[in-house]
Amino acid sequence: MIGLFLILLLIYNKLWTGELWLKWDVYDAAFPLGTSISAALKHGELPLWEPFVFRGVPLSHLIGVSVWSPISIILGLIGYSQYLMQIQYLIFVLLAGFFMYLSLNIKVKNRWLCMVGGIAYATSGEIISNAQHVTFLFALALFPCLHYAFRKWIITQKLNWCILMGSIVGLLVLNNYPTFVIFSVLFIFIEFVFELKSLKIGRSFKQLIIQLTKALSITLGIALCVGFVSIYTTLEIMNQITRDELSWEAATASSLDIWNWFGVLSPALTQVLHNSLMNLDPSMGNVYVALPLFVFAFVIVKRKYDFFSIGMIIFSILISLGDNGFIYRLLYEVIPGVSTFRFPAGLRYFYFYYLILFAIYNVSRVNTIKQEEKEKGNIARNILFVFTAIIGILMMNMMIFRVLQIQTIAVPRNTITELLLALGFLLITSVFLSRNKKMFATVTVCIFTIIFSYLNVERNAEFTLGTSVRPSSYQNEIDTFYSTKEINLNNQFVEPLFNSMGPPFYNRDFQTGGYIGSFELNTFRAANMKGLIPLQEQPVLWAVESRVVKLDYGNLGESIILPHSLKYTPNNFYSDIDMTSPGFVVLEQNYFNGWEAKVNGLPAEIQRLESGAMAIQVNDGNNKVEFSFKPKGTIISAWISFISWFGIMIYGLTVFILRKKQG
Structure with a gap:
């Protein structure tokens, strides 16, 4: 052996x-x-x-x-x-x-x-x-x-x-x-x-x-x-x-x-x-x-x-x-x-x-x-x-x-x-x-x-x-990701890169393209065909002071409010935004079962937009906004799998030790 x-x-x-x-x-x-x-x-x-x-x-x-x-x-x-x-x-x-x-x-x-x-x-x-x-x-x-x-x-x-x-x-x-x-x-x-x-x-x-x-x-x-x-x-x-x-x-x-x-x-x-x-x-x-x-x-x-x-x-x-x-x-x-x-x-x-x-x-x-x-x-x-x-x-x-x-x-x-x-x-x-x-x-x-x-x-x-030529390791960026939980992000989309996932991920750049085995959500694909996805240099999180969210990406910059910052930890987005009147905060991420939102620590209802992105209502004044992806079914099923294969490993090790003792 x-x-x-x-x-x-x-x-x-x-x-x-x-x-x-x-x-x-x-x-x-x-x-x-x-x-x-x-x-x-x-x-x-x-x-x-x-x-x-x-x-x-x-x-x-x-x-x-x-x-x-x-x-x-x-x-x-x-x-x-x-x-x-x-x-x-x-x-x-x-x-x-x-x-x-x-x-x-x-x-x-x-x-x-x-x-x-x-x-x-x-x-x-x-x-x-x-x-x-x-x-x-x-x-x-x-x-x-x-x-x-x-x-x-x-x-x-x-x-x-x-x-x-x-x-x-x-x-x-x-x-x-x-x-x-x-x-x-x-x-x-x-x-x-x-x-x-x-x-x-x-x-x-x-x-x-x-x-x-x-x-x-x-x-x-x-x-x-x-x-x-x-x-x-x-x-x-x-x-x-x-x-x-x-x-x-x-x-x-x-x-x-x-x-x-x-x-x-x-x-x-x-x-x-x-x-x-x-x-x-x-x-x-x-x-x-x-x-x-x-x-x-x-x-x-x-x-x-x-x-x-x-x-x-x-x-x-x-x-x-x-x-x-x-x-x-x-x-x-x-x-x-x-x-x-x-x-x-x-x-x-x-x-x-x-x-x-x-x-x-x-x-x-x-x-x-x-x-x-x-x-x-x-x-x-x-x-x-x-x-x-x-x-x-x-x-x-x-x-x-x-x-x-x-x-x-x-x-x-x-x-x-x-x-x-x-x-x-x-x-x-x-x-x-x-x-x-x-x-x-x-x-x-x-x-x-x-x-x-x-x-x-x-x-x-x-x-x-x-x-024989060593590819880029991005080790400095990786060390930062592993050691820093909350990272400040650049609140805008970059030009889509369809052949590689590496550069946008390590640079923490949002994009509407990518490379994960041709994987696309139906909602994203439909929005893309209708022209309802953000363009280059448009924001990931933004707000509008109106009763209705109108998605006009060609003229988006004329009526929106940008946050002070956009922070990210795995599965979570945080932002701080000032409003002079009630309106909506929009997060340009695909809606999927498991997303939750809070405004100033209180649960907020997520509205799914025509583009498949998410919006929540906010009041005037300062609003601390949080979006979290916590699919309960996935989390429970993951722990079922973890416990199962860990238990089987313990069982197999026990059987192996007992057989060794028995010669």
Whole structure:
């Protein structure tokens, strides 16, 4: 286990030494959202409202942002920084490797092989190319643990494993991306159907139903409690956002095609294919997993379980193909929620998982099963067949490039050396197997798997994983947010910036644009279409001395009164404004269930304007105005989730200690 972590840390050494920094959405969205979570938690507040983008959005309700996951909360309490974003990514890497190790250890008793499988999974294409997508990484890391708990329940029939299954499903719910929950449950259900016959052994139909009812009740009950806050907030906001059902073309824009799968031959070819095809986001095209395991996933197929495993690999490939695979169209039409997902290629971690699971199992069988000469010859012949096929494919690609005289494709350095290394592995392994040197073959697989795992990280380090140029850290601004609870704000909107959330957040600038996964409230979108949103340099909080609020943003400056100051603490706005006669104070933030207001310490009724902004009545004289976002349902549901996963952690730790004492 320690060896697994040490090797992974060595492979990813550039991240924790600061030679490589994460990029893209990490700094456009994930980092500023993380610091927003930290700013709230460090001041004793829950992360509920984000005021600086899209004229204010409910941070607690953002779909596709894992606000409520334990990792987000724990790191939020520490205080997100640029370096902590690196650590968060490494946590996902280590969890992915560890849970893959556990899952493999059910069928494979050789711990070295399990360690190698964990390394391969934690360096597979998606975890390297999707480093910017925190929700993808969270789902990728958790699925092996879910599968491990499921297999343990199938084997032992102990309900303790249902508690673990429910906990993992609940954590996937807290990840706040429903599609990952849907597909994780779908894959587990398929395996459940496959194992149903074994569950019937020694039981009557009635006993089987009772057992399954208990298991399902515990699993769903725990999942509901752990993920309660995400379930509540998602249901509350579903009808208030513009992320409706997508057209088939939009929902499958990030789909792999058959050409992308040539990338299984070499991490360098991933870049070559992207540069030549340019039809897919570079974060979605890496399908490489250490070549030795890709080969061994197909060299022994003779039992019922073997055919099922190959079927699961093919099924996961067809899903990631999106509009190039007929299976995804069926799921798009039948399963609720799939029609809102834009990234079929983001589901390829199921392919990595099942391929590595079956490949390591095959390697262990080569080393332990007493084989007849015919069977040994078959395995060696299968490897040589794959060897020959790879040579043919590479020659075909070289001929195509030569005939078409493609000069614009940037081929990474030492690509030929890398391919020769791959072919050398296939040749050496097939020779060892044909001569019954099974132990040498296994050692060769382990060594070459680690080498190719390292190559995948090294080759794509600055292509998709990160950049050697350190992005702006905004550390001085972040330190101010964390140490100062009440901040004076510039009471005006700035020019909308639609490609990044970072600058407006760290500069504390209000804007009517932003970047949070295309998230918009319906009220904001409707107001925007009608021209009822503030223009650049217009105020965030203002007052008018009249009985009716008229929204004329073209002539707003002629009749309004501005406050002395505008102060902000997480989820709260404070202002002090003088009026010569009764009127209204307007706060240019989107109204959402949970807003409360006070004037001079007394509750005030909030009126929702045509633009979706808020107004309260005030009297003449000095008025101390306070707007607070306190959605009671969200707060209660958050504490239900906190108590649930904290209680399960205590339970799991107690069980672990007791088992240790019992040996």
